[in-house]
Amino acid sequence: MPPKTKTDNTALRELKHALRGGTPGRLYLFHGEEAYLREYYLGELKKALLPEGLEDFNLHTAQGKECSAAWIEQAVNCLPMMSSRTLVQVTDFDLFSQSEKDRELLCSLLCDLPEYCCLVFVYDLLPYKADGRSKLAAAFKSHGAVVDFQRQEQGDLTDWICRRFKAAGHTIDTEDARYLIFLCGDLMTNLASEIGKIAAYASAQRVTRADIDAVAIPQIDAVVFQMTDAMAHKNFEKASAVLADLLHAQEPGVMILSVMGKYFRQLYTARLYLDRGKGRAEFMALWNMKNSYPADKLLDAAKGFSLVWCRHAVQRCSETELALKSSYGQDRELLVSLLMELAAGRRAIR
Numbered sequence: 599m600p601p602k603t604k605t606d607n608t609a610l611r612e613l614k615h616a617l618r619g620g621t622p623g624r625l626y627l628f629h630g631e632e633a634y635l636r637e638y639y640l641g642e643l644k645k646a647l648l649p650e651g652l653e654d655f656n657l658h659t660a661q662g663k664e665c666s667a668a669w670i671e672q673a674v675n676c677l678p679m680m681s682s683r684t685l686v687q688v689t690d691f692d693l694f695s696q697s698e699k700d701r702e703l704l705c706s707l708l709c710d711l712p713e714y715c716c717l718v719f720v721y722d723l724l725p726y727k728a729d730g731r732s733k734l735a736a737a738f739k740s741h742g743a744v745v746d747f748q749r750q751e752q753g754d755l756t757d758w759i760c761r762r763f764k765a766a767g768h769t770i771d772t773e774d775a776r777y778l779i780f781l782c783g784d785l786m787t788n789l790a791s792e793i794g795k796i797a798a799y800a801s802a803q804r805v806t807r808a809d810i811d812a813v814a815i816p817q818i819d820a821v822v823f824q825m826t827d828a829m830a831h832k833n834f835e836k837a838s839a840v841l842a843d844l845l846h847a848q849e850p851g852v853m854i855l856s857v858m859g860k861y862f863r864q865l866y867t868a869r870l871y872l873d874r875g876k877g878r879a880e881f882m883a884l885w886n887m888k889n890s891y892p893a894d895k896l897l898d899a900a901k902g903f904s905l906v907w908c909r910h911a912v913q914r915c916s917e918t919e920l921a922l923k924s925s926y927g928q929d930r931e932l933l934v935s936l937l938m939e940l941a942a943g944r945r946a947i948r
Contacts, residue, residue, distance in 0.1 A: 609743040610639075617642050622683075624711040625742025627719045629726035632747040634786035639745070640687070640720065647683040647716055655679040662690040662724070667700035671707055674715050686717045690724035693734055701734060708737040717742075749784050752776065752888045758786070759793065763805055766797035770805040776891040777807060780823075781816045784888060818849055822857035823892060830865065830899035834941045841937055851922055851929025858936075859915035861896075866908035868900035911940055 616622050622643055628636050648656050658673040665688055673686045693704065711717060728735050728744070738744055750758070759775040770778075782792045792814045800809040816824075825840035844854055864885060871881050882893045900908070918936045922929060 607746070607748070609745045610747070612743060613639060613745055617646055620646060622646050622716055623743060624713070624715060625708055625717050625738065627721070627726070627738055627742065627744045628747065629721035629744070630747030632749055632786060633722065634790060635747040635750075636720070636722075639747075640718065643716065643718065644685060647681075647685045649681050652680055656681045656684045657687065658684065659687045659689070660691070665691045667696060667703045667707075670717070671703065674707060674711060674717060678714050682714060684715050686715060687720060688718070689720045690722055691719060692724060693719065694727065694729045694732060701732070705733045705737050708734070709741055711741070749888070750786065752779070752784075752890065755779060755784055755786070755789075755888075759789065762790065762793045763797060766793070768797050768800055768803055768805050773891070774805065774807050774810065776889055778810055778814065779889050780891040781810065781820045782814055783817050818844070818853060819857050822854055823861055823895075826858055826861040826865075827895055827899060829937070829941060830902065832902075837937060837941070841933060845930050845933070851933055852919070854929075854933060855915060855919050855922060855936075859912070859919065862908065862911040862915055864896050865900055865903065866905070866912050868896045869903055869905050869908045872897065872900055873905065914939065 613622075613626070617639075626643075628640060630636060644653070644657065656678050658676060660669055660673070670686065670688060670691075676684060678684045694701075696704065708717070756772055756775045756779070759778060760770055760772070763770045778789070778792065778796075782788055795813045796805055796809055799813045800806070821840060821844060825837050825844070828834075828836040828840065841854075845851075867884065868881060871877075871884075878890065878893050878897060881887075881897060882890065885893075887893050914936060918932055922932050925932065
């Protein structure tokens, strides 16, 4: 499993530079899974281009199927009112599925946008799938910028979390910020909401892990990870309690088992890497991990297991998954049985 190639973020750097200089371009396409950043920079574009109080006169918006190539042409040709620029925002409009006639119109339009207009295509609910061989793609390459708002790297995201807490009158340790990312995921929109709750709850200036655990809503991946990690550290009582909570919350058995299987595959890999003298960086690269918190936990847990046991756990998760898919309504029995078997095997298989 080779590490994924990093996406080029040149377009985002150029957008930041243009906004700092007050010189946004004429054509942009915003997409990517980090909606928080996408909305933030869309807001910055509006601040840079639209005089306060005159937004309604110089901002033209259309959504999805309500939009057309003819509407875009009309909006682009609207002159600014008491402003030097206009902003045309088109959201979830599938550029590449339009008729040949409309694609020709759009291509001609993109290649000759007036200086006063900034046209932005935003992909939110609709996934962006470019046809790199098309004239439209060539027009964006020559006259505009396609900005991919990606999930942030651990260091940048940790710094951002620290700044958010500081703005709310709190501080947080780097390790606890990484724990928050592990618990709630690395999408900034969700993290911003969790940070707000934690900051309101925390009584002291420094936010603690206890504050995070008290109010943050964890992802199922993090909860199942904690269950399997508890078992890895011989805390079978905690592992059983977490599984009971998951089942009580009616989390799908297939989902729970999928995360368990991934954990034990990673544990098996960690044990192999320890035996071969490889470190955390190589382990994280193999699994494309951005957060060092789960990597450290896995490498630490792997020290207490034999390679034979790790292989056995991976096999039993796979076998239980097959049984679960062919045995409707037996999620609880199969998962509890697996947990008890692995707990017993933890002592028996060395």
